[in-house]
Amino acid sequence: MRLSELLPGNTAVVREVEDVGSADPIARRLRDLGFVAGEPVKLVTRGPVGGDPLLVQIGFTRFALRRSEAARVWLQAAGATP
Amino acid sequence: MSSAETALRIALVGNPNCGKTALFNLLTGSRQKVANYAGVTVERKQGRYVAPSGRVVDLLDLPGAYSLDAASPDEAITRDVCLGIAAGETRPDLLVCVADATNLRLHLRFVLEVRRLGVPVVLALNMMDAAARRGIRIDIAALERELGIPVIETVAVRRAGARALIERIDGPLPALPDAGPADLDLHAEVRRLLAATVRMPTRTAATDDAIDRVALHPVWGLVLLGVLMFLIFQSVFSWAEPLMDAIENGIKALGAFSVAALPEGPLRSLLADGVFAGIGSVLVFLPQILILFLFILALEESGYLPRAAFLLDRLMFKAGLSGRSFIPLLSSFACAIPGIMATRSIQDPRDRLATIMVAPLMTCSARLPVYTLLIAAFIPQRTVAGVFNLQGIVLFALYVAGIVSALAVAFVIKRLRRDRSEHALLLELPSYRWPHPRDLAIGLWERAWIFLKRVGGIILALTVLLWFLSSFPAPPDGATGPAIDYSFAGRIGRALEVVFAPVGFNWQICIALIPGLAAREVAVSALGTVYALSGSDDTIAAELGPLIAGQWPLATALSLLVWYIFAPQCLSTLAVIRRETNSWRNVWIAAGYLFALAYAASFVTYQVTRMLTS
Ligand SMILES: Nc1nc2c(ncn2[C@@H]2O[C@H](COP(=O)(O)OP(=O)(O)OP(=O)(O)O)[C@@H](O)[C@H]2O)c(=O)[nH]1
Ligand SMILES: [Mg+2]
Numbered sequence: 107m108r109l110s111e112l113l114p115g116n117t118a119v120v121r122e123v124e125d126v127g128s129a130d131p132i133a134r135r136l137r138d139l140g141f142v143a144g145e146p147v148k149l150v151t152r153g154p155v156g157g158d159p160l161l162v163q164i165g166f167t168r169f170a171l172r173r174s175e176a177a178r179v180w181l182q183a184a185g186a187t188p
Numbered sequence: 189m190s191s192a193e194t195a196l197r198i199a200l201v202g203n204p205n206c207g208k209t210a211l212f213n214l215l216t217g218s219r220q221k222v223a224n225y226a227g228v229t230v231e232r233k234q235g236r237y238v239a240p241s242g243r244v245v246d247l248l249d250l251p252g253a254y255s256l257d258a259a260s261p262d263e264a265i266t267r268d269v270c271l272g273i274a275a276g277e278t279r280p281d282l283l284v285c286v287a288d289a290t291n292l293r294l295h296l297r298f299v300l301e302v303r304r305l306g307v308p309v310v311l312a313l314n315m316m317d318a319a320a321r322r323g324i325r326i327d328i329a330a331l332e333r334e335l336g337i338p339v340i341e342t343v344a345v346r347r348a349g350a351r352a353l354i355e356r357i358d359g360p361l362p363a364l365p366d367a368g369p370a371d372l373d374l375h376a377e378v379r380r381l382l383a384a385t386v387r388m389p390t391r392t393a394a395t396d397d398a399i400d401r402v403a404l405h406p407v408w409g410l411v412l413l414g415v416l417m418f419l420i421f422q423s424v425f426s427w428a429e430p431l432m433d434a435i436e437n438g439i440k441a442l443g444a445f446s447v448a449a450l451p452e453g454p455l456r457s458l459l460a461d462g463v464f465a466g467i468g469s470v471l472v473f474l475p476q477i478l479i480l481f482l483f484i485l486a487l488e489e490s491g492y493l494p495r496a497a498f499l500l501d502r503l504m505f506k507a508g509l510s511g512r513s514f515i516p517l518l519s520s521f522a523c524a525i526p527g528i529m530a531t532r533s534i535q536d537p538r539d540r541l542a543t544i545m546v547a548p549l550m551t552c553s554a555r556l557p558v559y560t561l562l563i564a565a566f567i568p569q570r571t572v573a574g575v576f577n578l579q580g581i582v583l584f585a586l587y588v589a590g591i592v593s594a595l596a597v598a599f600v601i602k603r604l605r606r607d608r609s610e611h612a613l614l615l616e617l618p619s620y621r622w623p624h625p626r627d628l629a630i631g632l633w634e635r636a637w638i639f640l641k642r643v644g645g646i647i648l649a650l651t652v653l654l655w656f657l658s659s660f661p662a663p664p665d666g667a668t669g670p671a672i673d674y675s676f677a678g679r680i681g682r683a684l685e686v687v688f689a690p691v692g693f694n695w696q697i698c699i700a701l702i703p704g705l706a707a708r709e710v711a712v713s714a715l716g717t718v719y720a721l722s723g724s725d726d727t728i729a730a731e732l733g734p735l736i737a738g739q740w741p742l743a744t745a746l747s748l749l750v751w752y753i754f755a756p757q758c759l760s761t762l763a764v765i766r767r768e769t770n771s772w773r774n775v776w777i778a779a780g781y782l783f784a785l786a787y788a789a790s791f792v793t794y795q796v797t798r799m800l801t802s
Contacts, residue, residue, distance in 0.1 A: 130629055132610070138254055138257065139294065140293060152406075154407070154502075158501070159498060159613055164418070165291075166291050166292070166293050166392065170511065170616075171613060171614060174610055175347065175613065
């Protein structure tokens, strides 16, 4: 499952961040911000128009991400241990 | 005294919004801008202080960066200084890496990145007060041991909050840190450090969660945002009024008093028609500008602005902007220049350019005097629906018109570019914070001072120049009309009137538009001077409103109001666009489209109003 498909209020664990195209600067930045394998992530809420952007909690920080950005983040299947 | 060569060179680095500038201000006594969102500082700022030992310290405040792998122009500045590749600058002797103690999962990673630069590093663990309030416990000694660099607790918003840091810096330079293995997984290392040294009851602050449940609610969040914005413009009008009246009467009395003693002649005319009529008419707007800034400062410090950006991102994205454009555009309500500078924190170059191009459409505070003068003169003072002030509503509408046209222009830019590629948002939402009354007061005082300096400097100079151009050459003997008709300014105004007659501007307005190029407020003081000189007796500042109310048709007033929504005439803004985009082409495009829009919109307004009112 991707982060963009997570339901509000739910928590999951990051598996990896996928590059879109080669040397994807957005994916690189997401990894720098802490979207790395084993990191718990929570979808706090969604934006008012069209459910975009997403408000995501990673570590102790909250980030607003667009759906297209969040779609780069793959989550571990529920129940899987990091 | 130590010379600059022996001065210790230190740079403050760290993630955005961790309190670097607050520390910088505390150490150097400067007053650089501090606010509660990522990307406040966008250029390097230098300051100095004398350490207790008498040693001079040159301190550099840098933009915040999430990573040395820079993703935006402001991060590139920090990277270049850290790596020692910034033009004309040697590498700092010491890096003070600042980290927010409540946000260590993110901030420690950057510390680890800085640790391997090969420069001595001290870690300043800032916001220890907030950490203590949330029950976060950090084992400083253990952290210091594990990191291999000195760790100092600081509270940058308390007067003595950096004492330990000052003392540590004053001691011997710390040894070069051990960078650890080259392939060290920084995230894994941060987790290890956290597990070993930090106890944290909850990952987020309970108050943030509670406020966000309302502030970011799909319905209530938007309602709250709308109400907030509307209230600001209502209060700019209704709260300021008594204060403005007081200033107005004061200037009137002062003007009458100082002019009375003077004999009839050029000096008296300069004082009465130039200084008091011109400057006085601008000075009255101080209260409104301060009220606007009070709200902006409080919002900036509260941490609400990135939330507003979150709520509006989708809308702004559809229009070809980004939620990240929100804060630069909001700053442009104060003045487009800091607004355009603030776009440096936008990662996407296309979003950044679009934001720069539409920033001049945000109604800057220099336009407030023009709006207020015309609204007060032409819009009846009435209460609508029991509570709202009609004049306040019109002011709000003018601001909204600016915003709507900015969205429309951005949309057109997007269409012309046929841009289908992806744009990044990646916006951090900080913790909420109460604005400090003392900081607000200092901020307002600073604003008032800037305004007064502007009035006493460029505005006074232009007003005197305009008085001169409007008074000379003197009319020939036996002339019948007002003297101004024969002056340079009168002739220029008459010549320009040909161009502006279709939008309803008379020659007095045409004259006022020219000095307005250098400072928009001068349009008001220029009208004050021009009308004072063309009147038969010495009318003083405050009477400009009723005067134009009697002389201008409504269509002209509305047309001028609309003109100022677009008002392309601000040379400093164009200069900043040149500098920030490094292109004259963009300057010409901006100036050209703003002028075209202003002319077209004023034309329509004038002609339609004339049809309706005749
Ligand atoms: N409670 C508390 N707040 C602090 C402290 N230091 C800074 N702040 C607040 O943190 C926010 C950010 O401070 P800044 O100094 O602007 O942060 P910065 O690191 O310069 O941010 P950028 O320039 O965006 O990188 C402001 O709202 C400050 O008032 C502190 O020690 N305690
Ligand atoms: Mg700063």
